C-alpha cells in the first residue's frame with residue numbers, strides 16, 4: 001500500500017487502550033497507576049510483551065525508561081522517537097499519558113503488518129514517572145535522560161511514606177542496565193490529550209501546541225504549637241493550619257495580581273496531627289506556578305514568598321521553603337509543528353496552533369531534540385480525573401496524524 005494511504009486501525013487502538021485501562025481501574029471509570037506501583041509494573045509488563053511481538057529491539061534503562069526500536073534502512077541515522085508515560089495520577093484518567101504510548105505502538109503495528117521500513121529507525125518510549133505525584137518532581141526520568149535532572153538525586157527522592165524511588169524501581173524489576181543517557185534524536189513527537197477545553201470549544205480535532213509553559217514547584221513546611229483546642233485561648237496560638245490557609249489564598253490571588261498569563265495552585269497538603277481537638281503544629285503544602293513567561297512566574301514566586309514570610313512571622317509559625325523544581329517553558333520546533341498542521345490538513349482534520357498548559361516529557365525532550373506534540377480534544381476539558389474522556393474517533397484521528405508525522409520525519 002502507498003505510504004500516504006496508510007491509516008491506523010482505530011478499533012485496535014481502542015482495544016489496547018481498553019486493555020490498559022483495566023490495569024489499576026478505579027470504581028468510577030478512571031485508573032490509578034502511580035509511578036513504580038504494582039499497577040505500573042503490570043502495565044509495563046504488558047507494554048513490553050506487545051513491543052516484543054513486533055520484533056522491536058527492547059531496552060530498559062537505569063531509570064526504568066522503556067524503549068522499543070524499529071530498524072531503519074540506514075540504522076546509523078538518528079531515529080525519530082515518539083512516546084509519553086504509563087503512570088497516572090491517583091484517581092486519574094484512561095487517556096493521560098497512555099494514549100501517547102499506545103499511539104506510537106499502533107504506528108509500529110501498522111508499519112509491521114505492512115512491512116514498511118523507513119529510512120530512519122523509529123523508537124517508541126515510555127518514560128518513567130511523568131506525573132510526579134507520588135515522587136516529585138514531574139517528568140522525572142525524561143529529565144534524567146535529557147541530562148537535565150541528576151540521576152542520584154532522583155534515586156533518593158521519597159514518597160509520602162518515605163519509600164525511595166530507586167528501591168521501588170528495583171522492587172518492580174525495572175531498574176535496567178542501560179545508562180539513562182541521551183542519544184541523538186532526529187525528531188520527537190508526543191501524542192497526548194489536550195487536558196483542557198480549547199479544542200472541544202472550537203470544534204477542532206487536532207491541536208499542535210507551539211510549546212509548553214514553564215512549571216515551577218515549591219514545598220512549604222510550617223511549624224506551629226500543638227495544644228488542646230478547648231482550654232487554649234485564641235490569643236497567642238501558633239496554629240500552623242491557619243497560617244497555611246492564609247498562604248494558600250495568597251497563591252490563589254497571584255494570577256490576578258500578575259495581570260493574568262499565569263496559573264498558581266496549591267494541590268497537596270498534609271496537616272498534623274490532624275485531630276479535630278488538637279491545634280495543628282505541622283503543615284506541608286505544595287505550590288505549582290505555570291506561565292509561558294518564565295520571568296513572570298519567578299516574579300510571582302518572589303512576591304508570594306514575601307507574603308509567606310510575613311504570615312509566618314505574624315503567627316509565630318517558622319517556615320521552611322524548598323524550591324523543589326523548575327523546568328523552563330518549551331517553545332517547540334516550528335518545522336515539526338508545521339509538519340503536524342500540514343499532516344492534519346492532508347488527512348482532512350481541522351487543526352489549531354495552541355499552547356500546552358500541562359507539562360509533558362516533551363518539555364525535556366525539547367531541550368535536546370526537535371520536538372512537537374499532537375493534541376486531541378478532552379471532553380468537557382477535564383483531565384487528571386476519573387471522568388477524563390476522549391472519543392475513539394478523535395483518538396484514531398490523532399494517531400493518524402502521528403503516523404504520518406513520524407513517516408514524514410523518518411524519510412528525511
Ligand code: HGY
Nearest residue numbers: 130131138358359360
Ligand atoms: O503536571 C503536569 O502538567 C503533568 O501532568 N505532569
Ligand code: MN
Nearest residue numbers: 096097130360
Ligand atoms: Mn500526561
Ligand code: MN
Nearest residue numbers: 089096131384
Ligand atoms: Mn498528567
